[in-house]
Amino acid sequence: MTDLTDLTLAEARDALKAKQASSTEITGAFLKAMEAARGLNAYVLETPEQALAMAKASDEKLARGQGGALEGLPLGIKDLYATKGVRTTAGSNILCNFVPAYESTVTSQLWRDGAVMLGKLNNDEFAMGSSNETSAFGPVSSPWRREGSNAALVPGGSSGGSSSAVAARLCLGATATDTGGSIRQPAAFTGTVGIKPTYGRCSRWGIVAFASSLDQAGPIARTVRDNAILLRSMAGHDPKDTTSVDIAVPDYEAAVGRSIKGMKIGIPKEYRVDGMPAEIEALWGKGAEWLKAAGAELVDVSLPHTKYALPAYYIVAPAEASSNLARYDGVRYGLRVPGKDIQEMYEKTRAAGFGKEVRRRIMIGAYVLSAGYYDAYYVKAQKIRTLIKRDFEEVYAQGVHAILTPATPSAAFGIGEKGGADPVEMYLNDVFTVTVNMAGLPGIAVPAGLSSEGLPLGLQLIGRPFDEETLFSVAEVIEQAAGRTRLPDAWW
Amino acid sequence: MNAIVDSRTLDPKKLIKGATGDWEIVVGMEIHAQVTSKSKLFSGASTEFGGEPNDHVSLVDAAMPGMLPVINEECVKQAIRTGLGLKAQVNLRSTFDRKNYFYPDLPQGYQISQYKSPIVGEGEVVVDLPESGGQITVGIERLHLEQDAGKSLHDQHPTMSFVDLNRSGVALMEIVSKPDIRSSEEARAYVTKLRTILRYLGTCDGDMEKGSLRADVNVSVRRPGEPFGTRCEIKNVNSIRFIGQAIETEARRQIGILEDGGAIDQETRLFDPSRGETRSMRSKEEAHDYRYFPDPDLLPLEFDQAYVDALAQHLPELPDAKKARFIADYGLSPYDAGVLVAEQEQAAYFEAVAKGRDGKAAANWVINELFGRLNKEGKDVTTSPVSPAQLGGIVDLIGEGVISGKIAKDLFEIVWTEGGDPRELVESRGMKQVTDTGAIEAAVDAVIAANPDKVAQAQAKPTMIGWFVGQVMKQSGGKANPQAVNDILKAKLGI
Numbered sequence: 007m008t009d010l011t012d013l014t015l016a017e018a019r020d021a022l023k024a025k026q027a028s029s030t031e032i033t034g035a036f037l038k039a040m041e042a043a044r045g046l047n048a049y050v051l052e053t054p055e056q057a058l059a060m061a062k063a064s065d066e067k068l069a070r071g072q073g074g075a076l077e078g079l080p081l082g083i084k085d086l087y088a089t090k091g092v093r094t095t096a097g098s099n100i101l102c103n104f105v106p107a108y109e110s111t112v113t114s115q116l117w118r119d120g121a122v123m124l125g126k127l128n129n130d131e132f133a134m135g136s137s138n139e140t141s142a143f144g145p146v147s148s149p150w151r152r153e154g155s156n157a158a159l160v161p162g163g164s165s166g167g168s169s170s171a172v173a174a175r176l177c178l179g180a181t182a183t184d185t186g187g188s189i190r191q192p193a194a195f196t197g198t199v200g201i202k203p204t205y206g207r208c209s210r211w212g213i214v215a216f217a218s219s220l221d222q223a224g225p226i227a228r229t230v231r232d233n234a235i236l237l238r239s240m241a242g243h244d245p246k247d248t249t250s251v252d253i254a255v256p257d258y259e260a261a262v263g264r265s266i267k268g269m270k271i272g273i274p275k276e277y278r279v280d281g282m283p284a285e286i287e288a289l290w291g292k293g294a295e296w297l298k299a300a301g302a303e304l305v306d307v308s309l310p311h312t313k314y315a316l317p318a319y320y321i322v323a324p325a326e327a328s329s330n331l332a333r334y335d336g337v338r339y340g341l342r343v344p345g346k347d348i349q350e351m352y353e354k355t356r357a358a359g360f361g362k363e364v365r366r367r368i369m370i371g372a373y374v375l376s377a378g379y380y381d382a383y384y385v386k387a388q389k390i391r392t393l394i395k396r397d398f399e400e401v402y403a404q405g406v407h408a409i410l411t412p413a414t415p416s417a418a419f420g421i422g423e424k425g426g427a428d429p430v431e432m433y434l435n436d437v438f439t440v441t442v443n444m445a446g447l448p449g450i451a452v453p454a455g456l457s458s459e460g461l462p463l464g465l466q467l468i469g470r471p472f473d474e475e476t477l478f479s480v481a482e483v484i485e486q487a488a489g490r491t492r493l494p495d496a497w498w
Numbered sequence: 499m500n501a502i503v504d505s506r507t508l509d510p511k512k513l514i515k516g517a518t519g520d521w522e523i524v525v526g527m528e529i530h531a532q533v534t535s536k537s538k539l540f541s542g543a544s545t546e547f548g549g550e551p552n553d554h555v556s557l558v559d560a561a562m563p564g565m566l567p568v569i570n571e572e573c574v575k576q577a578i579r580t581g582l583g584l585k586a587q588v589n590l591r592s593t594f595d596r597k598n599y600f601y602p603d604l605p606q607g608y609q610i611s612q613y614k615s616p617i618v619g620e621g622e623v624v625v626d627l628p629e630s631g632g633q634i635t636v637g638i639e640r641l642h643l644e645q646d647a648g649k650s651l652h653d654q655h656p657t658m659s660f661v662d663l664n665r666s667g668v669a670l671m672e673i674v675s676k677p678d679i680r681s682s683e684e685a686r687a688y689v690t691k692l693r694t695i696l697r698y699l700g701t702c703d704g705d706m707e708k709g710s711l712r713a714d715v716n717v718s719v720r721r722p723g724e725p726f727g728t729r730c731e732i733k734n735v736n737s738i739r740f741i742g743q744a745i746e747t748e749a750r751r752q753i754g755i756l757e758d759g760g761a762i763d764q765e766t767r768l769f770d771p772s773r774g775e776t777r778s779m780r781s782k783e784e785a786h787d788y789r790y791f792p793d794p795d796l797l798p799l800e801f802d803q804a805y806v807d808a809l810a811q812h813l814p815e816l817p818d819a820k821k822a823r824f825i826a827d828y829g830l831s832p833y834d835a836g837v838l839v840a841e842q843e844q845a846a847y848f849e850a851v852a853k854g855r856d857g858k859a860a861a862n863w864v865i866n867e868l869f870g871r872l873n874k875e876g877k878d879v880t881t882s883p884v885s886p887a888q889l890g891g892i893v894d895l896i897g898e899g900v901i902s903g904k905i906a907k908d909l910f911e912i913v914w915t916e917g918g919d920p921r922e923l924v925e926s927r928g929m930k931q932v933t934d935t936g937a938i939e940a941a942v943d944a945v946i947a948a949n950p951d952k953v954a955q956a957q958a959k960p961t962m963i964g965w966f967v968g969q970v971m972k973q974s975g976g977k978a979n980p981q982a983v984n985d986i987l988k989a990k991l992g993i
Contacts, residue, residue: 088564101563108557110564212564219794247566248797326794329596332607333561337661348659352600375598375789384791 010035015079015178015232016259022068022078029068029078032178033061033122036080040124040176045498048161048171050085050143051093052125060122067120076239077120082177084168085126086133087113087223088212092123096214097131097141097164100334100341100359110212111244112181112223119239124177128167131361132331133188133216136435137424138166140363145421148196149174149494153460159418162192162435168226169196173493179227179236183213185220186319187439190451193226194413194464197453197491199481200226201233202439204472205446206251209244215330217323218249220443229490230452230481234258237474253472261475262482267301269480272406276312277438279415285457286412293410293454293465296487297480307406309397312441314390319440320433321374321387327364328371334359366429395445402470408480411438413464417457438466448474452481453491462491505637505678508722511630512681516753521719523749524726525685526639526677527741528714529692530670531702532646533576539645539669540567540610547708551651551662559667561605566795569594573669574799576701577617577643578809580671583699583816584638586621588806592642594796598789603648603661611672613790616642617799623675624818625691626836629683636688637676646670665709671702677716677726682742682749689713689738690840694817698842712736717748719756727752728762732769732776744769748776820845828857837865844869847879850886851893859893867910888913891920900924901931904976932978935986938970941978942986945969953991960993 010032013021021027037054057080064078088094088106095101109117117123130140137160138146148161148170161170165182169192172180182189184202193200201224208223215221225236238259243252273294278287294304336342336355343358345351360368374383401409415437425432442449448469453462465484469477513520538545541558558565581588595613618641625634648666652659673692679685693711696702704711713736718729730752732744747769752762766785767776815823817839824835824845838848838861847868852860868889872882892909895901901909901924912923924930932938945966946953956962963984970983 088562094563096563104563106562106564108562210564211566214563215795217794246568248568249566249795325791329598329608329789329791332598332600333563333605335600335602335607337602338560338605339562348602372789375791377787377789380789380791 011039011175013178014228015235016229018079018178019076019235025068029061029064029080029122030058032078033057033080033124036124036177039174042496043174043176043498046147046149046170046174046176047144048128048146048167048174048176049082049125050095050097050128050141050167053092053123056092057122057124060117064120064122074119074239075235076116078122079120079178080122080124081116082124082127082168082171082180083113084129084165084181084183086129086183086214087181088214089113089123089126092126094126094214095142096133097129097143098334098359098361098364099142100355101214102142102341104340106212108212111209111246112213112240115239115242116181121239127165127171127180130164130166130188131364132214132327133164133183133185133221134327134363134367135163136187136191136432137419137421138163138170138192139421140361141166142361146170147421147498148418149496149498150196150418150461151494151497158421159461160195160421162195162418164188165192165200165226169193169198169200172196172198172226172228174496174498175493179225179232181223181240182226183216183221183223184439184443185216185222185323186443187436189224189226190439190449190464190466191414191435193451194453194466195418195462197462197493198226198228199230199233199450199452199485200224201237201450201474201477202442202448203237203241203474204251204448204469205443206249207241207448207472207474209242209247209250211244211246217326218330219326220319220323222443228493230450230478230485231259231262233450234262234478251472256475258475258478261478264475264479265301266297266480266483269302269407269476270305270405271297271302271480272305272307272401272409274307274309274312274401274409274411276309277411279437282412282415286415286463289454289463290410290412290465293484296484297410299487300483302480305404305406307401307404307409309394309401309441311390311393311397315394315441315444316433316437318387318390318394319436319444320370321383322391322444324367324371325375325384326371328368328375331360331364331368363429391444394441398445398447398468407470407473407476409468411466411468413438413451413466417459417461417463442466442468447471448477450477450481452484454484454488502677502726504726505676506634506680509680510722513722514749514753516757518757520722521749521753522722523681523745524677524718524720524729525679525745526716526729527675527679527685527688528716529673529675529689530712530714531580531673531696531704532710533573533643533669533671534701534703535570535572535576535669537570537572538667539570539573539643541667543667545668549664551660551664553664555663555666559605559663561607567610567793569796569799570669573643574617574801575809576669577641577671578806579699579813580673580696580701581618581621581641582806582810582813583695583701584618584621584623584641584673586638586641587619589615589617589619590802590806591615591798591800592617593798594793595790596793599786601647602659603650603663603666605648605663605666609645609647610793610796611644612642614792616640618642623688623691623695625684625687627683627687628836634678634684636678636684639674639676641671641673644670644672682745685715685745686738686742689741691817694840698814698816700814706737709736713741715741715744715748717745717752718762719749719752727756728764730762730764730776731766733766733779735769740769740771743771743774744776747774751776814842824848824857828852828861830857830861834861834865837869841878843879847882847886851890853890855890855893856897859897860890863889863893867907871914883915883917884910884913888920895920895924899931899979901929902976902980905929905931930977932974935982938974938978938982938986941970941973942966942983942990945973946990956991957993963987963991963993966991
């Protein structure tokens with residue numbers, strides 16, 4: 007074996023089972039890689055001692071022929087997930103010193119199944135961003151560069167630490183979260199695979215909330231199969247989250263490689279947006295052809311309310327965020343900046359604790375919920391949300407199994423390149439992904455090729471509620487047809 | 499929300515006098531009743547009163563990052579039971595909203611409440627007025643579930659305030675009345691009745707000293723026949739007496755302003771019982787913008803009619819029904835029946851005494867002797883030294899003519915202080931009433947013989963017989979049967 011970090015999660019699993027490698031060896035290889043890759047700023051906290059202890063315990067289990075589905079497999083954890091005894095910041099100064107006394111449901115399921123924690127991954131502050139530039143820990147660099155350029159590129163966001171770490175082979179897979187595209191867009195930018203499951207598929211308990219009705223946990227990993235393996239452990243009903251749904255978790259991996267013959271794949275005309283680069287359009291067409299070649303039937307579908315999704319999203323998400331982030335007040339935990347009275351303490355704490363983008367969204371949220379504006383903004387946005395949902399329901403009622411769209415309107419851009427003057431420029435990154443969150447549907451981003459500048463481009467598949475299996479089957483066809491992305495060699 | 503309707507007809511007796519004429523008080527109330535439940539509305543933490551500060555705080559109550567509320571079904575059942583007890587509409591679908599504001603004892607930065615669609619809709623409470631007599635019906639606008647806040651402690655440290663989150667997240671029912679109350683007496687009677695209903699249902703212990711029941715009182719005044727005036731809300735009044743005082747004080751303040759040609763500002767005020775005044779807390783302009791919106795962490799609360807019906811089946815007999823039954827079955831006066839049903843334990847005590855006995859006599863003894871004595875000693879029926887069986891025994895002895903009413907009072911005293919079986923006590927202490935006519939006759943003869951002048955007076959004025967009865971009873975040590983004494987005296991005196 008050349009380099010253990012080159013293994014996919016499935017390959018590593020099989021190698022461990024076959025005793026070709028130990029978890030301690032694999033974990034050690036990743037810890038070494040992480041140390042060498044600190045320049046990427048993907049990890050905000052490395053937990054080598056914990057990792058090696060977990061690896062050792064896994065090796066003992068594996069030696070006895072025991073172990074769970076993820077036994078001994080080292081993962082990175084987005085810093086939005088509360089990890090017991092391990093600092094959890096959500097990428098924010100306001101939680102700079104916060105060490106939870108509890109473990110999120112999703113991560114506790116990963117540890118239950120034997121996974122090993124390498125550390126906590128960078129993300130946009132409170133998951134608000136599409137480039138991982140809003141993190142209090144500074145931006146994350148993508149391991150990708152444009153051909154012939156050394157300019158640092160963003161890994162997407164908000165799960166930029168996750169996507170960068172997976173692409174740079176600093177973990178076998180990573181947890182991520184997706185409120186408007188925060189799994190799929192970074193996956194698309196880094197040539198990795200990421201799935202946002204159906205709202206309610208994974209428990210939100212113990213994940214720092216951004217927008218409760220949109221937030222959903224999911225994995226980013228190198229292959230479709232790796233995603234399927236991880237999601238099976240992450241998903242499931244949790245009585246502590248009443249919005250999680252009590253539906254049995256299928257063996258997603260079994261869906262990988264399943265024939266898609268006879269499946270109807272919808273191609274929504276509304277996703278052909280103005281100013282979309284020709285190469286994205288071409289990639290989309292190529293993806294459709296691959297699916298057709300695999301026996302699927304392509305159907306033109308219409309999702310007429312798509313164009314309202316982004317503005318409506320930027321009302322609903324900040325509204326919920328403004329309320330969800332009210333608890334960061336300096337009273338009980340996290341940052342506290344003293345003031346002459348409670349009011350001043352609040353103001354100073356929150357001014358120092360929250361970055362610019364978070365403050366902007368809190369203000370937008372407070373505004374759209376305020377008396378006199380509530381009906382014009384929040385209520386209207388919720389109505390649009392219902393219409394978006396109905397659009398999808400009507401398409402699925404026509405027998406469509408999944409919908410194929412581009413994942414992003416462009417390839418990755420440079421750090422500092424976008425959103426400086428106009429935040430909407432940044433928000434437009436989510437134009438293809440927010441609809442899926444607004445409708446609560448599952449969506450997967452899968453690499454489909456490279457741009458003219460040699461950067462990865464992804465396609466998105468949108469599924470029926472709780473039909474992640476179909477997404478894995480269809481995404482696997484694309485992955486096979488496109489050929490596995492060759493991840494960049496280490497320059498860092 | 500429904501339009502505010504004036505459901506009452508003007509009662510001139512309820513008007514209060516100002517310097518320039520009569521005024522009518524209009525009151526509506528929001529009662530915050532702590533739900534009786536083991537754990538909080540959205541967390542598993544204990545609701546137990548007392549304990550060290552922050553003993554009963556879960557991760558959810560402390561609003562730790564990523565924590566989520568999960569509705570406590572017992573609190574939902576309690577709200578439904580209460581709705582049924584208020585003869586109100588129970589809504590099979592209701593939703594939770596967030597009321598956003600910053601305060602150190604509000605960890606989430608919002609209170610989870612039901613703003614748009616509450617679990618219980620319109621109902622009514624029938625209220626007896628003990629002082630002025632009569633009965634009114636107070637409409638219930640709605641009942642909703644919400645979280646209580648924690649408590650700020652300002653007296654623990656010279657420069658800092660501390661926060662105790664033991665109450666944070668405890669379930670409250672906010673019961674909103676219609677503006678159907680027209681005097682401080684009505685307001686006190688309404689809260690008293692509501693408290694009785696809640697205690698019967700077991701949905702709130704009604705302990706105002708512990709803060710289990712608190713009232714926000716909306717007060718306005720108007721000239722008779724005029725539309726509703728501008729109201730002020732007096733926050734967090736925590737005793738029934740203070741509710742009455744706050745209304746009187748606030749009404750007087752408003753009348754004073756209006757009679758001086760001023761106008762009432764809609765505002766939130768505080769009642770200070772020590773100074774007997776209400777003070778402005780914040781004006782309408784300073785009112786918070788709570789930015790209500792549906793709580794995305796919670797699904798709509800839904801259940802079916804069968805769920806409600808099952809709870810309805812197990813409701814206890816409520817005070818109105820019990821009162822009607824006491825009047826019909828035991829022949830009690832509405833007043834006595836009302837007194838007995840005010841507390842479930844009292845009513846049960848009475849029924850235990852009245853079973854197989856004369857209801858009126860039982861009620862008399864329970865209300866006059868027992869309650870009187872209990873009150874004096876600061877006890878209630880649950881801690882009464884005299885059991886229903888003992889009191890019933892005393893009532894039996896009177897009924898059988900074994901003891902007189904006067905002796906019975908002595909006997910009650912003995913049972914109260916020493917205990918024991920009343921019948922045995924009467925035997926062993928020789929308290930039996932003398933019904934032996936021979937003995938009574940002898941006593942009568944002796945009294946007649948000793949008082950010839952009085953005999954002549956009595957024959958002229960027959961009501962004088964009372965004096966003779968008294969003398970004979972005295973001689974018999976109170977044990978002579980008064981009726982027999984009377985009869986024999988009449989015969990002997992020829993009157």
